[in-house]
Amino acid sequence: MPMNIYILQTAQKILTGGQLDRKEISELIKESAAHPHDLLYWANQIRLHNFGNKVKLCSIVPGRLGGCSQDCAFCAQSSRYKTHIADAGYTGDDDIIAAAEKACKNKVPNFGIVYSGKTISEQELQRLEKLAAVIRSKLPVKLCCGLGIISKQQAHRLKAAGFARYNHNLETSRRFFPQIVSTHSYSERVETIKAAVQAGLGVCAGGIFGLGESDEDRIDMALELRQLGADTVPMNFLHPIPGTPLGDRKPPEPAEILRIIAMYRFILPKAHLKIAGGRVLNLRDMQSWIFYAGATSLMVGDYLTTAGRKIEDDMQMLKDLNLEPILTNEQSSESNRAVK
Numbered sequence: 001m002p003m004n005i006y007i008l009q010t011a012q013k014i015l016t017g018g019q020l021d022r023k024e025i026s027e028l029i030k031e032s033a034a035h036p037h038d039l040l041y042w043a044n045q046i047r048l049h050n051f052g053n054k055v056k057l058c059s060i061v062p063g064r065l066g067g068c069s070q071d072c073a074f075c076a077q078s079s080r081y082k083t084h085i086a087d088a089g090y091t092g093d094d095d096i097i098a099a100a101e102k103a104c105k106n107k108v109p110n111f112g113i114v115y116s117g118k119t120i121s122e123q124e125l126q127r128l129e130k131l132a133a134v135i136r137s138k139l140p141v142k143l144c145c146g147l148g149i150i151s152k153q154q155a156h157r158l159k160a161a162g163f164a165r166y167n168h169n170l171e172t173s174r175r176f177f178p179q180i181v182s183t184h185s186y187s188e189r190v191e192t193i194k195a196a197v198q199a200g201l202g203v204c205a206g207g208i209f210g211l212g213e214s215d216e217d218r219i220d221m222a223l224e225l226r227q228l229g230a231d232t233v234p235m236n237f238l239h240p241i242p243g244t245p246l247g248d249r250k251p252p253e254p255a256e257i258l259r260i261i262a263m264y265r266f267i268l269p270k271a272h273l274k275i276a277g278g279r280v281l282n283l284r285d286m287q288s289w290i291f292y293a294g295a296t297s298l299m300v301g302d303y304l305t306t307a308g309r310k311i312e313d314d315m316q317m318l319k320d321l322n323l324e325p326i327l328t329n330e331q332s333s334e335s336n337r338a339v340k
């Protein structure tokens with residue numbers, strides 16, 4: 001089958017520094033339905049053009065796990081659902097420091113501390129300020145955190161404490177969000193991301209796919225992330241958790257996941273697309289295809305509520321693909337506002 005001209009021309013526009021508008025994205029998706037391999041081929045070309053063979057690796061540790069008052073329909077950590085980790089538990093300082101040491105040893109330079117819950121208390125913020133000082137004095141990691149909804153003042157304190165970036169996902173589109181979460185608003189999430197940007201933190205913001213959202217919802221979220229200036233976009237794919245409202249929902253198939261990644265590469269050509277939760281379960285034998293679809297970043301090790309795969313397996317996969325992890329000193333040149 002000959003190459004689809006519209007996909008080719010759209011890719012050329014991006015490769016020469018252009019940006020797609022909403023109408024062009026919708027047309028691209030329509031055209032790619034009969035030409036899925038063209039979409040992947042050009043997504044890979046855009047990845048190579050902007051990132052070469054470099055990939056960004058991240059790992060996370062929960063500072064607080066479970067016991068969350070919120071009702072996000074996919075989440076094992078909500079105390080509203082009967083799941084394997086609905087009750088709150090804290091990870092001690094020593095264990096968090098040990099996890100950061102392990103990340104360094106594994107050459108994973110981005111290390112995130114993540115809290116369940118709508119937000120954090122003053123006491124928890126003080127703990128994190130002290131912990132950041134200890135970790136930064138010992139280890140060459142880039143520290144990240146995800147602590148829920150935070151104010152501008154809290155964002156400034158995290159920046160002053162030495163955190164490099166803030167993770168806060170939009171999860172889905174503004175239109176679809178109320179069907180997934182009722183206990184806080186989409187605007188609160190957007191304001192948190194703006195607070196992080198204003199404080200000078202890098203922004204790691206993405207969402208979760210396979211909740212029942214449409215392609216239009218996916219485009220909406222990507223455009224919102226582009227507008228907000230997220231430089232790293234975590235892409236999670238539903239891992240149905242028994243006991244949650246989405247526990248019986250069928251997750252997306254590998255081909256659909258690759259199509260979504262490729263679509264995001266076209267919309268966010270310079271953002272790191274980080275494939276995170278649901279990767280192992282949903283992609284099965286097709287893990288390595290994510291790079292051909294345009295991904296440039298991986299969450300390695302265990303996820304918050306589900307096990308990942310062995311880091312050695314991921315490192316071997318990167319080596320076999322001739323991909324090289326970005327090291328800490330290379331990241332200093334990363335643009336925080338890469339995707340505007």
Ligand code: SF4
Pocket residue numbers: 068069070071072075076077078115116117118148
């Ligand atoms: S996604 Fe975050 S805010 Fe929502 S239930 Fe889970 S831990 Fe709570």
